[in-house]
Amino acid sequence: MNTEYLAKFYKKTYTEKIDALVKAELLTELQADNLKNEGGDLGQDIGEHMIENYIGNYSLPLGVAMNFLIDNQETVVPMAIEEPSVIAAASFAAKIIGSAGGFTTVVSERMMIGQVTLKDVADPSTAIKKIKNSRQEILDQANEAHPSIVKRGGGAKDLSVRLLESDTSENIPSFLVVHLHIDTQEAMGANIVNTMMEGIAPYIEELTGGTALLRILSNYATECTATATCTIPSYKLKTTNFSGEEVRDRIVEAAQVAWVDPYRAVTHNKGIMNGIDAVVVASGNDWRAIEAGIHAYAARSGQYRALSKWHTNEKGDLVGTLTLPLPIGTVGGSISIHPAAKLSRTLLQEPDAKRLESILVSVGLAQNFAAIRALVTDGIQKGHMGLHARSLAISAGAKGAQVEKIAEALKKAPHMNLQTAKDYLSKL
Ligand code: MEV
Numbered sequence: 001m002n003t004e005y006l007a008k009f010y011k012k013t014y015t016e017k018i019d020a021l022v023k024a025e026l027l028t029e030l031q032a033d034n035l036k037n038e039g040g041d042l043g044q045d046i047g048e049h050m051i052e053n054y055i056g057n058y059s060l061p062l063g064v065a066m067n068f069l070i071d072n073q074e075t076v077v078p079m080a081i082e083e084p085s086v087i088a089a090a091s092f093a094a095k096i097i098g099s100a101g102g103f104t105t106v107v108s109e110r111m112m113i114g115q116v117t118l119k120d121v122a123d124p125s126t127a128i129k130k131i132k133n134s135r136q137e138i139l140d141q142a143n144e145a146h147p148s149i150v151k152r153g154g155g156a157k158d159l160s161v162r163l164l165e166s167d168t169s170e171n172i173p174s175f176l177v178v179h180l181h182i183d184t185q186e187a188m189g190a191n192i193v194n195t196m197m198e199g200i201a202p203y204i205e206e207l208t209g210g211t212a213l214l215r216i217l218s219n220y221a222t223e224c225t226a227t228a229t230c231t232i233p234s235y236k237l238k239t240t241n242f243s244g245e246e247v248r249d250r251i252v253e254a255a256q257v258a259w260v261d262p263y264r265a266v267t268h269n270k271g272i273m274n275g276i277d278a279v280v281v282a283s284g285n286d287w288r289a290i291e292a293g294i295h296a297y298a299a300r301s302g303q304y305r306a307l308s309k310w311h312t313n314e315k316g317d318l319v320g321t322l323t324l325p326l327p328i329g330t331v332g333g334s335i336s337i338h339p340a341a342k343l344s345r346t347l348l349q350e351p352d353a354k355r356l357e358s359i360l361v362s363v364g365l366a367q368n369f370a371a372i373r374a375l376v377t378d379g380i381q382k383g384h385m386g387l388h389a390r391s392l393a394i395s396a397g398a399k400g401a402q403v404e405k406i407a408e409a410l411k412k413a414p415h416m417n418l419q420t421a422k423d424y425l426s427k428l
Helices: 014-023 029-038 044-048 086-098 124-131 135-145 145-149 189-206 244-260 260-281 285-299 340-346 353-376 382-394 401-412 416-426
Strands: 062-070 071-080 105-108 111-119 155-165 174-183 211-218 225-232 308-312 317-327
Touching: 014 029, 029 086, 029 340, 062 086, 062 340, 062 353, 071 086, 071 340, 086 225, 086 260, 086 353, 105 145, 105 401, 111 155, 111 189, 111 317, 124 135, 124 155, 124 174, 124 189, 135 145, 135 155, 135 174, 135 189, 155 189, 174 189, 189 211, 225 353, 244 317, 244 353, 260 285, 260 317, 260 340, 260 353, 285 317, 308 353, 317 353, 382 401, 382 416, 401 416
Parallel strands: none
Antiparallel strands: 062 071, 105 225, 111 174, 111 211, 155 174, 225 317, 308 317
């Protein structure tokens, strides 16, 4: 990638932005033409093959966040999101963090968990012993059910068993759950895992005398995690009204509040998910799976808590860390067919699944930093107002150059609302 063409990206016109991405070798000419002509949208021919009863597309704006330095690699990050300010906030945070060395990430092995949940197991302790004694046969059967993943170097690697105790107060009986730990390589792996679970269920029923009630992957991907860390010297945090040390301490305190107060934690984590979801969607991945898993992870201690942590190190720098389960893929599902997902992969320089996890977790940390930095200093509204004003102008019916004129007037108005926008438009 050649970043010299990307300087002052936000100041370029729409066409200049796309041309700059081509010059920076982040898009092909063909992709650029498709963007200019079709906005990267799905064609009817593709849409009809993706879902049932297809009638059209529901589009989200696709933008790029700039300035990301992730494990020493400059990265332009595609984000699909309707919310104003998210991309600007990510780029702003990435610029500060990038000037301090960027994000460092650590990615775990990519193991997905599949579950066969058994009911009516008369003798759970004997059943558990039999399952453990038949570990290799069960793994072999799982791998025979999906030989192609084994050929690619993955497959079922391990097995564990959990007894879910009965809960008499709720009239819930006990269940026995067999977990397979499956390396799905570059795929998110839902189909691989589900096929394996259905493949091994009859043998497990035979071993245990129970009945397989559920045979499905778990979206709680605790064995597929990524961590991002960033370290920011406090002088880089200075604002007009606060010293760098004050901002640093206030960010640490804001994170402490989100650790102890679930009401704040949900909003704190929502800010993180602004970045995660936008990149997960742009990359063609299953954002419902990612959302469900991440929120469960936030509650892993028994209380819903902040996903990120911020502290001051011995040098007085602000240090942020974020760990998330990120069972994304770079193949399968809509990833290889959705034109915007393919384009996002090109922009990201064809990352493998681990690299995509690194990018995601870094964007989440950047987004969190931007949000809490704004919250503990100027407040969040100041930064939002420009884009909000433009949205109001468009809602009021402004077109072309009118949008900017009305947005500027709205920013100075005592009440920034739709009625004021309509009044200005009629005066124009
Ligand atoms: C808004 O989309 C996200 C924030 O509410 C996140 C936060 O409060 O940390 C600003």
